[in-house]
Amino acid sequence: MPPPPPFPRTSPETASGPRGVRGSTREESPALAGTRPSGVPEGARSSPARSTTSASVLAVQEGAVLRLIFAGVLTAETLHALEKAVPDALRNAPADVVLDLKGVTRLDTAGALFLNLTLDGRRRAGYSCVLQDPGERFSHVLCIARLPAGDNEANVRARLKEGRGRQGVSAGGPVRLLIEFLERVDAALSASLRSIGALVGFFGAFLCVGGGMVRHPGRMRFTSLVFHMEQCGLRAVPIVALLTFLIGMVVAYMGAQQLSMFGAQDFAVNLLEVTVLREMAVLITSIVAAGRTASSFTAQIGAMTANEETAALLSMGLDPLALLVVPRVSAMILCLPMLVFLADISALLGGACALHFSLDMDLQAFITRFYAVAKLKHLVVGLVKTPFFGAAIALVGCFHGFRATRNAESVGFLTTVSVVQAIFLVILLDALFALFFTAVRI
Amino acid sequence: MVEEERGNRDGAEDREQRKCTFAGRKEECGNRDGAEDIVVSLRGVCNRFGDHAVHDNLDLDIRRGEILGLIGESGAGKSVLLRSILGLRPPSAGSVSIMGLEMGKAGEKEKNAVRRRWGVLFQDGALFSSLSVEENAAFPLREFTRLSPALQRKIAHLKLFLAGLPASAFAKFPGELSGGMRKRAGLARALALDPDILFLDEPTAGLDPLSAAAFDRLVRTLRDDLKLTVCVVTHDLDTLYAVCDRVAVLADKHISAVGDIASLLRLDHPWIQEYFNGPRGRAASNSKSEEQVWKYAPSILR
Numbered sequence: 001m002p003p004p005p006p007f008p009r010t011s012p013e014t015a016s017g018p019r020g021v022r023g024s025t026r027e028e029s030p031a032l033a034g035t036r037p038s039g040v041p042e043g044a045r046s047s048p049a050r051s052t053t054s055a056s057v058l059a060v061q062e063g064a065v066l067r068l069i070f071a072g073v074l075t076a077e078t079l080h081a082l083e084k085a086v087p088d089a090l091r092n093a094p095a096d097v098v099l100d101l102k103g104v105t106r107l108d109t110a111g112a113l114f115l116n117l118t119l120d121g122r123r124r125a126g127y128s129c130v131l132q133d134p135g136e137r138f139s140h141v142l143c144i145a146r147l148p149a150g151d152n153e154a155n156v157r158a159r160l161k162e163g164r165g166r167q168g169v170s171a172g173g174p175v176r177l178l179i180e181f182l183e184r185v186d187a188a189l190s191a192s193l194r195s196i197g198a199l200v201g202f203f204g205a206f207l208c209v210g211g212g213m214v215r216h217p218g219r220m221r222f223t224s225l226v227f228h229m230e231q232c233g234l235r236a237v238p239i240v241a242l243l244t245f246l247i248g249m250v251v252a253y254m255g256a257q258q259l260s261m262f263g264a265q266d267f268a269v270n271l272l273e274v275t276v277l278r279e280m281a282v283l284i285t286s287i288v289a290a291g292r293t294a295s296s297f298t299a300q301i302g303a304m305t306a307n308e309e310t311a312a313l314l315s316m317g318l319d320p321l322a323l324l325v326v327p328r329v330s331a332m333i334l335c336l337p338m339l340v341f342l343a344d345i346s347a348l349l350g351g352a353c354a355l356h357f358s359l360d361m362d363l364q365a366f367i368t369r370f371y372a373v374a375k376l377k378h379l380v381v382g383l384v385k386t387p388f389f390g391a392a393i394a395l396v397g398c399f400h401g402f403r404a405t406r407n408a409e410s411v412g413f414l415t416t417v418s419v420v421q422a423i424f425l426v427i428l429l430d431a432l433f434a435l436f437f438t439a440v441r442i
Numbered sequence: 443m444v445e446e447e448r449g450n451r452d453g454a455e456d457r458e459q460r461k462c463t464f465a466g467r468k469e470e471c472g473n474r475d476g477a478e479d480i481v482v483s484l485r486g487v488c489n490r491f492g493d494h495a496v497h498d499n500l501d502l503d504i505r506r507g508e509i510l511g512l513i514g515e516s517g518a519g520k521s522v523l524l525r526s527i528l529g530l531r532p533p534s535a536g537s538v539s540i541m542g543l544e545m546g547k548a549g550e551k552e553k554n555a556v557r558r559r560w561g562v563l564f565q566d567g568a569l570f571s572s573l574s575v576e577e578n579a580a581f582p583l584r585e586f587t588r589l590s591p592a593l594q595r596k597i598a599h600l601k602l603f604l605a606g607l608p609a610s611a612f613a614k615f616p617g618e619l620s621g622g623m624r625k626r627a628g629l630a631r632a633l634a635l636d637p638d639i640l641f642l643d644e645p646t647a648g649l650d651p652l653s654a655a656a657f658d659r660l661v662r663t664l665r666d667d668l669k670l671t672v673c674v675v676t677h678d679l680d681t682l683y684a685v686c687d688r689v690a691v692l693a694d695k696h697i698s699a700v701g702d703i704a705s706l707l708r709l710d711h712p713w714i715q716e717y718f719n720g721p722r723g724r725a726a727s728n729s730k731s732e733e734q735v736w737k738y739a740p741s742i743l744r
């Protein structure tokens with residue numbers, strides 16, 4: 001069967017209306033001579049969907065009465081042609097109006113609503129306005145396509161604006177813009193301060209629950225702990241090893257190049273040891289963990305919160321903190337030091353590799369030199385920081401997960417926020433540690 | 443079964459008559475034995491998940507202007523069938539024709555044309571959560587028409603009122619609505635472009651009985667007012683009794699029976715007998731609650 005037109009009732013052949021008045025190619029018929037036609041051009045883009053025709057209107061002055069002759073298909077897709085033309089035709093016509101529907105082949109609720117709105121507007125302005133020839137087929141749709149009196153446009157719009165908060169920029173002078181700018185700064189600032197307060201509160205709640213776990217280790221969910229250790233520890237090994245290997249190479253190579261200017265290229269090993277063990281391996285690993293783990297914690301817990309799973313846990317008398325947060329945070333506290341230790345090894349290997357190529361220092365010589373200059377305290381200083389970083393990353397990730405709402409955007413937005421905050425916290429803590437270690441002269 | 447065969451036989455004549463009867467579709471659908479045309483036609487549809495066949499050689503016709511209920515046990519594949527019809531999960535074999543267009547073979551442009559002619563209400567409304575209710579209902583208008591925003595809003599309001607939502611809900615976001623209101627808002631969005639076919643997936647699941655009955659009545663009213671063809675996937679026996687012209691039973695991997703409830707009850711199918719004659723089935727068939735319930739419905743619908 002050849003594909004028939006999807007919608008038989010749109011076929012133009014069935015149009016019984018005056019074809020002469022439809023579309024832009026319409027010619028003024030002799031019968032309309034002396035009247036003032038104000039037709040509307042046919043819609044430029046004909047929708048592939050349902051219509052092959054369009055809507056048009058023709059205004060004809062008949063003595064004291066203005067007759068608007070509608071023709072074609074009046075549906076949501078074609079109505080845009082009438083939307084300007086009808087008010088234009090009515091604007092300068094202080095007359096009674098007849099809306100003539102004889103030529104209309106189809107009318108959907110949108111078209112009927114438009115006609116009803118036109119009628120009402122005209123009647124409110126104090127003129128008589130009638131529909132002529134709606135016919136049996138349209139009277140029903142005209143009857144249902146009415147807005148109740150309670151539909152107060154202004155009300156809805158006001159509420160919409162209110163709901164949107166301060167997102168929409170309203171037009172105004174420079175003073176108004178400045179005020180709006182300050183309002184936004186205020187909103188952003190107080191939101192972030194509140195968020196910091198809430199994060200501290202979350203940390204406190206975690207300490208309470210975590211402290212309980214330390215006293216009763218049997219309550220710990222070990223399956224969950226091991227699972228998360230695999231997810232955020234074991235699975236991060238390849239990327240962390242690769243990145244720190246490259247960073248070790250860069251540090252050693254750059255150091256060797258600069259130091260060889262003073263003939264002190266052997267000190268590249270000292271440089272490598274301090275830089276990598278104290279800072280680089282720790283920071284790179286923590287930042288990778290923040291990107292991988294904080295985001296996944298937020299997304300996991302956020303989806304669970306949006307799905308009311310955390311509410312279900314609470315309703316069973318189970319604490320989401322104990323079930324969801326403690327295993328994740330513990331896993332990070334345990335895993336990050338191990339990851340950083342691996343990262344140290346990998347970075348030193350990278351450095352050895354770079355020195356081998358740039359200074360012809362073979363592995364044997366590198367190890368001998370490293371053994372002579374390395375101090376254990378650098379390694380310890382690096383590793384001591386890691387449990388704190390791990391806890392911060394995991395806590396930020398979980399905290400933002402619990403802030404999720406049923407909104408589809410919220411989880412995505414919160415994931416971004418949690419990664420940014422986790423990286424920020426890692427670097428802030430690192431700076432504080434650097435101050436502390438300087439003060440105690442380690 | 444009997445009814446379905448007759449439907450098939452009449453199909454050819456119906457297509458002949460369709461050309462001239464498009465205007466009076468409502469009258470047409472009142473006349474069961476006369477001219478009817480098939481809006482959705484499934485032939486030999488198979489769906490498999492790995493080795494597990496959900497549908498095997500399934501045939502189904504939906505006639506213009508009717509409300510067809512689709513029932514079946516949990517896990518019988520009602521939702522999968524609906525997704526196959528909608529093209530969200532193309533069937534493993536067989537053909538789905540909608541308004542004469544075979545969806546499996548049609549081009550993307552033709553399919554899009556058909557997609558604009560149906561409205562779908564998903565189980566939980568599937569409202570866009572970043573848009574307000576009003577914007578949700580106006581969304582198809584915004585995408586597919588060139589109307590001014592003011593008129594789009596007016597039309598959206600009309601559809602929301604038709605779906606029985608109060609004006610106070612228009613500015614809310616889907617997250618702030620109750621389940622019943624979300625369904626109504628989803629219905630308003632499905633109606634935005636005056637579709638010809640409306641697919642409802644469990645429209646009354648999770649609603650209280652009063653809201654469910656009001657929703658049933660709403661579907662019937664809308665069918666009559668907007669001359670819709672409706673396909674309802676449901677478990678709700680009250681919905682079946684109150685709304686559906688015909689009921690299709692999905693069992694044993696195909697449509698094992700189609701017909702009005704009276705004719706289904708005469709069949710000797712164990713599952714159908716159990717379904718309609720179980721305690722809940724009998725209660726639903728005896729219930730006259732529809733009229734009583736109606737007075738609680740939103741005033742706009744009365």
